[in-house]
Amino acid sequence: MAFRITQKQADCIGCGACAAIAPSDWVLKGDKAELVGSKQEGELFVKEVEVAGSNQDAANACPVGCIKVEEKK
Numbered sequence: 542m543a544f545r546i547t548q549k550q551a552d553c554i555g556c557g558a559c560a561a562i563a564p565s566d567w568v569l570k571g572d573k574a575e576l577v578g579s580k581q582e583g584e585l586f587v588k589e590v591e592v593a594g595s596n597q598d599a600a601n602a603c604p605v606g607c608i609k610v611e612e613k614k
C-alpha cells in the first residue's frame with residue numbers, strides 16, 4: 542500500500558503541530574512547515590510514502606486543513 546501526502550503550503554500558518562506529531566516528515570522553516578523530501582506540483586507539495594505513519598494524525602491536527610493523506614489506488 543502506498544500513500545500520497547500533500548500540503549497546500551500557502552495556507553500553512555506555521556503552528557508547528559505537524560512537526561511535533563510527525564517530525565520525520567515535517568520541519569518548520571521560518572513561518573511555514575515543509576514536507577521533507579516532497580516535490581512541488583502546482584500549489585501543492587507532494588510526497589509518496591509506503592507507510593503513512595503519523596501523517597494522518599498530523600493532517601487531523603492541522604488547524605487550517607492544508608495537509609491531506611490519500612491512499613494510492
Ligand code: SF4
Nearest residue numbers: 553554556557559603
Ligand atoms: S499543522 Fe498545518 S498549519 Fe501547522 S505548521 Fe503544519 S502544515 Fe502548517
